[in-house]
Amino acid sequence: MSTTEKKAEPAGGQLELLWAILPHIPLILKVVVLHALRLSESAKYLDMRSNLIISVLRSMLDPRRPSSVSKVQAVTLRDPGVKGKLWVSTVASKVPPEQNIRDALFAAIDGLHNPGQENATLRVPDIVPVEAEWTGFRAAATKESTLPAIPEEEKYREMMKECTSPATLLFLHGGAYYLCDPAMYRPLVNKLAQLSGGRVYSVRYRLAPQSPFPAALLDALVSYFTLLYPPPGSVHEAVAPEHIVFGGDSAGGNLALALLQTLLGIRRQNRKITWFGEEREVPLPAGVTCCSPWVDVVQSMTSYEKNQKWCYLPVPRLMDEDFQRTVPEDHLWPTKPPRKHIYVDDAYLLHHLVTLQIANTWEGSPPVYINCGWESLEDESKYMASKLARDGVTVVFEEYEAMPHVFVGILPERPESKRAVSSWANFIKEVCEDPKKIQPSYKTIKAKATKEVDIDIDNLSSFTEEEVKRLAHEKVSGQKAPLPDVPAKL
Numbered sequence: 034m035s036t037t038e039k040k041a042e043p044a045g046g047q048l049e050l051l052w053a054i055l056p057h058i059p060l061i062l063k064v065v066v067l068h069a070l071r072l073s074e075s076a077k078y079l080d081m082r083s084n085l086i087i088s089v090l091r092s093m094l095d096p097r098r099p100s101s102v103s104k105v106q107a108v109t110l111r112d113p114g115v116k117g118k119l120w121v122s123t124v125a126s127k128v129p130p131e132q133n134i135r136d137a138l139f140a141a142i143d144g145l146h147n148p149g150q151e152n153a154t155l156r157v158p159d160i161v162p163v164e165a166e167w168t169g170f171r172a173a174a175t176k177e178s179t180l181p182a183i184p185e186e187e188k189y190r191e192m193m194k195e196c197t198s199p200a201t202l203l204f205l206h207g208g209a210y211y212l213c214d215p216a217m218y219r220p221l222v223n224k225l226a227q228l229s230g231g232r233v234y235s236v237r238y239r240l241a242p243q244s245p246f247p248a249a250l251l252d253a254l255v256s257y258f259t260l261l262y263p264p265p266g267s268v269h270e271a272v273a274p275e276h277i278v279f280g281g282d283s284a285g286g287n288l289a290l291a292l293l294q295t296l297l298g299i300r301r302q303n304r305k306i307t308w309f310g311e312e313r314e315v316p317l318p319a320g321v322t323c324c325s326p327w328v329d330v331v332q333s334m335t336s337y338e339k340n341q342k343w344c345y346l347p348v349p350r351l352m353d354e355d356f357q358r359t360v361p362e363d364h365l366w367p368t369k370p371p372r373k374h375i376y377v378d379d380a381y382l383l384h385h386l387v388t389l390q391i392a393n394t395w396e397g398s399p400p401v402y403i404n405c406g407w408e409s410l411e412d413e414s415k416y417m418a419s420k421l422a423r424d425g426v427t428v429v430f431e432e433y434e435a436m437p438h439v440f441v442g443i444l445p446e447r448p449e450s451k452r453a454v455s456s457w458a459n460f461i462k463e464v465c466e467d468p469k470k471i472q473p474s475y476k477t478i479k480a481k482a483t484k485e486v487d488i489d490i491d492n493l494s495s496f497t498e499e500e501v502k503r504l505a506h507e508k509v510s511g512q513k514a515p516l517p518d519v520p521a522k523l
Contacts, residue, residue: 057089064088074342078435078480083444087437090345099359102211102242102366102375109208112216118174119223120192122167122185126255127264128160133307134258135160137315138251141298145385145392153380158248163255164237166215167269169195170227189268192232199276200231200465203260203318205253205292207283207439209327209351210376211241221442221454225280228458231465234260238288242365246377246387253292261316264309274316275468278461282439283410284376286326286403290417291386293321297397320464320471322402322457325410325439326417328389330374331382333508334412334496343407344437351375352508382509390416391502400427400471402460404453406436412494416501418475419494427473429460430493434480452483 054061067073068081075084115121135158142155169192171178180188202225206218215222215235222233238252257279260272279289296317305312332349341348351374357367372378377387385392390413401421405414411432418430433440433449441450441457463470475488 053093054089057092060088060092061085075435080447083447086443087343087345090437090443091347094345094347096347096350096359099361101361101363103363106212106240106365109212109217110214112214115180115219117176117178117220117223118171119219119226120167120169120171120188120195121180121219122188122192122268123164124167124185124189124268125162125164126259127266127309128162129264129309131307131309132160134254135251137299137304137306138247138254138295140302140304141295142247142384142386144298144302145294147383147385154378155381156245156247156378158239158244158251160251160255161239163252163259165256165259166219166235166237167192167232168219168222168226168235169193169232170223171195186268196226196230196232198230198462198465199273200229200461201260201272201277202226202229202231202233202280202322202461203253203257203277203289204233204235205238205279205281205285205288206235207281207285207325207327208240210249210284210288218442220445221282224454225458225461228455229462231461241376242368245368245372245375246381246384249288250291250295250386253288254295257292257296257318258306258308258313262308262311262313275319276465277318278320278322278464279318280322280324280457280461281326282324282442283327286323287328287330287389289321289323290326290328290389293317293398294386294389294392294395297395300397317397317399319468320400320402320460321398322460323404323414323417324441324453324457325405325408326403326414327410328413328417329410329505330376330388331505331508333504334390334416334501336412337409340407340409340411343435344409345443346409346438383505388505390420391505395421395424395426398424398426400429400460400464400468402429402457404431404433404441404457406433406438406440406449408436408438408440410438412496416494416496419490420498422473422490422493427471428475429456429471429473430475430488431456431478432476432488433478436480448481448483449478452478 064085068076068084167189204222206213215237222235226233236256238249263269263271281289299315331352337349381387403414403418405411418428422428436449441453444450475490477486477488
């Protein structure tokens with residue numbers, strides 16, 4: 034449902050919130066007591082409020098109490114409306130008269146397949162108008178300000194008056210590819226716009242399971258070309274590639290990196306793309322930024338199990354038979370014909386634009402920023418940073434002690450979150466203004482005091498490329514294998 038079709042809804046009434054929390058009262062009391070007595074390990078790193086948020090989220094996401102896919106998806110698509118110190122101008126990309134951009138994507142997919150995928154059937158998504166929200170900081174507004182009743186183009190022009198940097202973040206939201214919406218991410222992207230001095234193009238890409246791979250990737254590529262080469266009637270002027278940074282959290286981090294890998298693939302083929310009657314170059318962006326990127330879509334790496342006490346994400350189950358069996362049926366899931374994964378057809382689970390840790394090379398990529406916590410996705414974030422570095426890419430990597438998945442959104446008031454968002458925004462600004470300033474950096478950020486400690490890049494990840502590929506293949510095949518000895522945190 035588009036923004037223009039749905040009314041702004043409240044984020045949830047107090048009664049609804051109370052009803053959701055009520056079953057977790059015993060857990061809350063237990064966490065409070067253990068934290069107050071300093072008997073829980075997390076009390077060494079977290080304040081009580083943060084500990085409670087993580088614990089309750091973990092309980093609410095317990096796979097033993099599943100809800101239907103459509104119900105969960107609908108909850109995360111609610112639009113609370115726009116209020117506060119931000120500009121939001123909702124636009125939609127135009128559909129080109131040619132199919133060449135989809136042809137280029139499919140050529141990249143074909144060029145990056147695994148042996149045995151040559152004859153696999155690939156879904157052919159339509160090229161559709163892709164909505165996005167131009168978002169920027171609104172200095173003169175208050176926390177209670179709403180948007181003025183003016184056309185979207187005027188909102189965009191007012192937003193541009195407040196931009197002090199040419200930096201443009203093409204933002205792709207998280208949500209396991211089937212949840213969430215740009216509306217949920219307005220506070221985060223607005224803060225990134227404020228701190229970078231630029232603006233954000235937050236994309237409302239198509240969600241699974243209704244629109245599986247490669248629909249979201251096609252929407253991301255169309256959005257990038259819309260920024261580079263505005264179709265007739267666009268509110269914005271052409272954005273130079275050196276002023277565009279891809280960004281995303283969780284699944285959005287996967288999509289940002291997959292879009293980068295797609296561009297690398299198209300460029301290796303020396304292709305141009307015909308776009309609204311013009312043959313266009315396929316440039317790379319200035320940089321890519323990821324918060325807790327969901328690189329390992331098949332959930333094969335060991336931190337999914339080992340880091341449970343630090344994270345709220347449930348144990349891996351997207352590839353398990355019980356996910357098919359225990360999730361209540363609805364019109365979205367299981368799919369017809371059935372598949373294992375909510376995002377991608379079985380034949381493409383190990384494609385290099387899906388399960389990104391097994392991609393052969395990232396050589397030629399622009400600088401990449403990655404942050405993560407002591408979370409379920411820690412292994413894949415650290416491996417991704419080490420793989421990029423081995424392929425000659427400039428990487429800025431930050432691991433935050435005791436922080437959960439996408440902590441910048443879950444715990445925005447924590448000093449670690451404020452430090453991470455500031456670092457993220459600074460990378461965006463610097464890579465657009467002077468990319469030579471970006472130097473390789475690998476750091477642990479200590480809890481509370483946010484002290485920086487250097488990490489030796491050679492010790493960042495204990496996984497070899499062979500191990501990572503073996504784990505992914507064995508997860509998909511359903512065969513267990515001996516895991517590398519990766520110690521749990523503390």
